[in-house]
Amino acid sequence: MSDDAPTADDGTGTGTDATREGDGEAGAGVDVDVDVDPTAPESSVPGDVRKYERFKKIDGAQYDRVNDFLRDRTYVTAREWAIARLCVDFRTETGVEMTKIGENLPRLVPFMTDTYSPQAVNQARAAFEEKVQKAGATFLYGAMSGFFTAEELDEMMYEVTEVAKFLLEVEGVDLAAAEELDAEDRISEVMREVRESSKEVRNDVD
Known part of the structure; x- marks a missing residue:
């Protein structure tokens, strides 16, 4: 991706996960539960937790580095x-x-x-869902409004798809080249349909 990608850092990050500068309004007032000892014996850790393999590609990365990468994109x-x-x-x-x-x-x-309470976990999930919905509405309006040409939308879709694929790869998803091309083709087809439908809507309004 780029030199800004959230690879292992030098350990200079400070503050708690939920309240670091840069988390914005969604991180304010999060209930962080520190009663559970993260260094407890492995025998007390559920099996599915011990076997969990996602995010291993950025093992050692600091929260602030990952957060800055995401907030930029x-x-x-x-x-x-x-x-x-x-x-x-x-x-x-x-x-x-x-x-x-x-x-x-x-x-x-x-x-x-830090460990989190169930309420803090639920709050973070709800914040994610709300932001995805708002971002989707913003993008769809931009695509339907006629502000962008077909070429500009294609370029925009390429950029956002690259970011999305990178995040999936960080999570441990192996994307084959054929799968990537197929996904890009399907996304392009959907966007063409959106452009055509939006033209018809705008013409009806005019």
Whole structure:
């Protein structure tokens, strides 16, 4: 990606995960639970937590480095990104295992250093979902409004797709070249349909 990518850092980050400068309004007032000892014996750690392999590519990275990378390219913070992924991976038939996520957060995500209460986990997930929805509405309006040419939208889609693919790769997803091309083709096709439909809507209004 670039030299700014969240690789292992020199350990200069300071502050708690939830309240660091740069987390913005979504990080304010987060209930951070530090009662659980992250250095507890491995025998007390659930098996699925011990086997969890995501985020290993940035093992040793500092929260601030990851957060800065995300805030430069997305609306979400490192906290929201990590917890949203965990909420998907630790979803059961009866719901998300928020207590397990919060108690084992430093074990599951290398750049998270504090344990969280279930309420804090839920807050971070809700913040992620809200930001994704707002970002989607903003992008779709821009695509439908006629502000951008087809070529400009294609270039924009390429850039945002590259960021999205990089984040997936950091999570441990192996994207084959054929799969990447197929996904890009399908996204381009959808965007062409959006452009054509939006033209018809704007013409009807005019």
